Amino acid sequence: MRISVIGCGYVGLVTGTGLAEAGHQVICTDNDPERIAALKSGVVPIYEPHLDTMLAENRRAQRLSFTSDAGEAVREGEAIFICVGTPPLETGEADLSAIDNVARLIAAEACESKLIVEKSTVQPRKSNCGRFTVRSWSDASTAPCT
Numbered sequence: 848m849r850i851s852v853i854g855c856g857y858v859g860l861v862t863g864t865g866l867a868e869a870g871h872q873v874i875c876t877d878n879d880p881e882r883i884a885a886l887k888s889g890v891v892p893i894y895e896p897h898l899d900t901m902l903a904e905n906r907r908a909q910r911l912s913f914t915s916d917a918g919e920a921v922r923e924g925e926a927i928f929i930c931v932g933t934p935p936l937e938t939g940e941a942d943l944s945a946i947d948n949v950a951r952l953i954a955a956e957a958c959e960s961k962l963i964v965e966k967s968t969v970q971p972r973k974s975n976c977g978r979f980t981v982r983s984w985s986d987a988s989t990a991p992c993t
């Protein structure tokens with residue numbers, strides 16, 4: 848399966864590398880261009896046991912790639928894993944703005960139906976927020992489909 852991972856932190860990198868190791872074709876993106884540049888040059892910005900070796904092996908096997916072009920990542924994947932950060936707000940709730948940005952991006956770029964997997968932490972009763980955002984922005988958007 849072609850899988851996109853949005854957010855290359857602890858969750859995204861481990862998820863993407865694990866899915867590539869399982870045989871899927873994985874493309875990962877992040878809005879931090881330095882992080883993507885490091886990953887493209889083989890530098891893994893986080894520590895997880897064996898992650899660097901596994902990541903390098905799957906890049907060599909061309910099952911795992913990195914891009915700063917988030918639109919490309921959205922268009923490539925049949926399934927899209929949202930793994931962006933949701934840091935706590937002063938109220939104690941999670942800041943869901945990064946998920947909202949990704950949901951709008953998916954609505955703008957996706958030309959076909961996608962399976963969206965939300966791995967970021969959200970507060971109870973907010974787990975549908977990304978789905979509603981994608982749906983409402985899809986209705987309003989003119990996706991660049993040919």
Ligand SMILES: NC(=O)c1ccc[n+]([C@@H]2O[C@H](COP(=O)([O-])OP(=O)(O)OC[C@H]3O[C@@H](n4cnc5c(N)ncnc54)[C@H](O)[C@@H]3O)[C@@H](O)[C@H]2O)c1
Pocket residue numbers: 853854855856857858859876877878879882917930931932933934945948949966967968969
């Ligand atoms: N790390 C853990 O052990 C853990 C455990 C359970 C749940 N979570 C949850 O998983 C989510 C991710 O956690 P993490 O530890 O991987 O965070 P992280 O901060 O390590 O990584 C998040 C990544 O998302 C990127 N990002 C932010 N906004 C983006 C956008 N709009 N487009 C593309 N990339 C974007 C950031 O640049 C960063 O590299 C959070 O919601 C967290 O609460 C993490």
